[in-house]
Amino acid sequence: MKKLFLSLIISAVVLNVCQSQTTWAFSQLGHWDDNSLPIASPNNLKLQYSGCWGHAVNGREYAVVGGAEHVLFFDITEPTTPQLVGKFKGTVNTVWREFKSYKNRIYAVSDASTEGLMIFDMSHAEDTIVRTYWSTEFFEKAHTITLDTTSGRIYLNGGNATQGIMVLDVSQNPDQPTFLAHAQFQGGGLHDSYVRNDTIYASSGFEGYYIYDMKNPLNPVLLAELNTGGYNHNSWLNTAGTYAYYTEEIPDGRPVQIIDLQNLALGEIEVAGSFLDKFSVAGGEHTAIPHNVYIKDDILFNSQYEDGLLAYDISNPTQPVLLAHYDTHPENIMYNQYRGNWGNYPWLPSGNIIAADMQNGLYVLKLSNTSVDTKNPESQLGVQISPNPAQDVLTIRLYNQEPTDWSWNLRNAAGQTISSGNEQLSTETSLQLGALPQGLYFVEIRDSEGKSAVRKVVVE
Numbered sequence: 001m002k003k004l005f006l007s008l009i010i011s012a013v014v015l016n017v018c019q020s021q022t023t024w025a026f027s028q029l030g031h032w033d034d035n036s037l038p039i040a041s042p043n044n045l046k047l048q049y050s051g052c053w054g055h056a057v058n059g060r061e062y063a064v065v066g067g068a069e070h071v072l073f074f075d076i077t078e079p080t081t082p083q084l085v086g087k088f089k090g091t092v093n094t095v096w097r098e099f100k101s102y103k104n105r106i107y108a109v110s111d112a113s114t115e116g117l118m119i120f121d122m123s124h125a126e127d128t129i130v131r132t133y134w135s136t137e138f139f140e141k142a143h144t145i146t147l148d149t150t151s152g153r154i155y156l157n158g159g160n161a162t163q164g165i166m167v168l169d170v171s172q173n174p175d176q177p178t179f180l181a182h183a184q185f186q187g188g189g190l191h192d193s194y195v196r197n198d199t200i201y202a203s204s205g206f207e208g209y210y211i212y213d214m215k216n217p218l219n220p221v222l223l224a225e226l227n228t229g230g231y232n233h234n235s236w237l238n239t240a241g242t243y244a245y246y247t248e249e250i251p252d253g254r255p256v257q258i259i260d261l262q263n264l265a266l267g268e269i270e271v272a273g274s275f276l277d278k279f280s281v282a283g284g285e286h287t288a289i290p291h292n293v294y295i296k297d298d299i300l301f302n303s304q305y306e307d308g309l310l311a312y313d314i315s316n317p318t319q320p321v322l323l324a325h326y327d328t329h330p331e332n333i334m335y336n337q338y339r340g341n342w343g344n345y346p347w348l349p350s351g352n353i354i355a356a357d358m359q360n361g362l363y364v365l366k367l368s369n370t371s372v373d374t375k376n377p378e379s380q381l382g383v384q385i386s387p388n389p390a391q392d393v394l395t396i397r398l399y400n401q402e403p404t405d406w407s408w409n410l411r412n413a414a415g416q417t418i419s420s421g422n423e424q425l426s427t428e429t430s431l432q433l434g435a436l437p438q439g440l441y442f443v444e445i446r447d448s449e450g451k452s453a454v455r456k457v458v459v460e
Contacts, residue, residue, distance in 0.1 A: 023411060023442050023454060024369045026309065026326035029079035029352060033361030040068040040095040045338050045358075052356035053099035054345035055106060057122050063345070063354045064106050065362050066097025071108050071118065072362075073129050079352050079364040086129040090115050095358075100147035100154075103174040105132075109142040111159055116140055117168075119175055132175040139166055144192040144234075151198060153180065153217070157190035165190055165200065167217040181217035185210060187225070192234040194244075199223070201244055203232040209246060211264065224269045230254040236295045237261070243272065243317040245293050245300060252335070253287040256302060258318055273318045279307045279325060284334035296346040299323070299367070301353065306332040306340040309355050311367050325416055326365055328357040382453075383445050389458040392434045396445065398427040406447040412439065433459055 040047045050066035063074040063082065073086030090097075094112035101107070108118040116136035120129055143158025152171025160166065164185035168177040187204030194201040195214070202210040208228045213221040230248030237244050242262050248254035255276035259269055278288040292303045298315040308327040312320040329340035338358070345354040355363040382399040396408060409420040410431060418436065423429050431443075436459050446452040 023444065024311065024323035024367065025411065025417070026311070026324045027366045027368065028363060029366050030076065030082045030364040031362065032074060032082040032084070037067055038069040038093060040093050047095045047358045049342065049356050049358050049361055050096055051098040051343050052345055052354050053101060053106065054348050054354045055101045055122055056349050057104050057125055060126055061348050061350060061352070062122065062125060063362055064099050065356050068093050068095065071097065074362060076352065076364050082362055082364060088118070088131055096143065098144045100145050102147050102149050102152065102170060105174045107145055107147060107154060109145045109156065111141050111143040113140050117177065121175065138168060138177065138179055146193045146195050148195045148198070155193055155195060155200065157192050163188055165193065183217055183220045185212065185220065186222055191232065194235050194237060196237060196241060201235050201237065203234050203246060205231050208232055209235070209259065211269070224264055224267050226259065226269055228257065234292050236293050238295055238314060238317055239297060245295070247290040247293055249289055249291060252289055256290045256293060275320050277310060277322055279327065280332070280335050282334040284336060286335040286337050288335060292343045294344060294346055301344050301346045303341040303344050303355065305338065306335055308341045309344055309365065324367055328355055328360055328363050383455055385443060385455045385457055389460045390433055391460050392432070394431045394433055394457060396429050396431065396443065401427055403427055404447050406445060409444045411442045411444065
């Protein structure tokens, strides 16, 4: 892997990080896995976990994770020690479970026959979680579930809604759905959808991307459509609603696409860009697969299977900047399909992020930045690095400084820590770089008094 990013992304990262002297990184707060749980094994993939979601209630935070035979609930209020607090068995062994939340309820579906819809009441979650509804009255299976928390409508994608989307209503009673419509869509069956203001952004597999006005679910109005080429898998809108970002799971290597929605009122949408970053260290038959994207504020979180979780700054919507990367599947040495990070949930009040890995279970992560206070020179260290660009050895020197205790941390442009160390009563050290791929890196130096500095280095 001689180049970590496309040149456009490298330029954007250099500009962003070097001007602001800010680096971003994921840190793992907690992890939970139970190898004794049942395994679903289509094509010998040995999958234990699938989708995930999150919920906050009564001052506590929870994660929901799909197991092969169970819906699993975790109290992650203390993120370093996730506690399994609910385990509800379904009727089938499956690799697909997905969730959404509304009025302290969790709504669960599976793309396996005979499970229908489950509803869990979390109003008193610290004491008990209750499954208040489990029925196949309206459908037996659904691939994914979308929930409009404004209107209280549930949209069921795929499964029994093969020619469009099934619409239920839980606004009057969150524990008892009522049937509204089985809407027929021009794009046929949906794999997934995103909803905002009664507008559905439909990821319709190989048929493409369709946008419908669903104010009247009995009479959907097509607003715009786009033939996207691959298997349109999922999408999410930025906060302003001016751009959508969608993934295409098939074939391998399809980048995340950016759709300009600013002329949607005229029935016009168009591709405004795309991006894809890869982290495999070995070649193979397959390549990177962006799976599920979600957006909080100006940060897009991309669950990219074997590559783990990627975070992008989308404050400039058409030029995403990769901020950080966390590998939930470190045993991966090459892309071999359908392993790793399935999905994520970035909206907990604490700022902690839930990620579910198909083989490795639940991760609780934190995305944070480390900034040098450029307005307060006393908080900065005097640091020189040489040579730059570097090849085999990088020397770090502290100047205008008596010998002291200090630490260094070498990160790549995605914010991953490559190596770190501590120095005692010294002002100089040397780092060995010979095994590193070419690319952009950052060295963070911090002394025992909290003074710090960040320096950019290019490895040739």
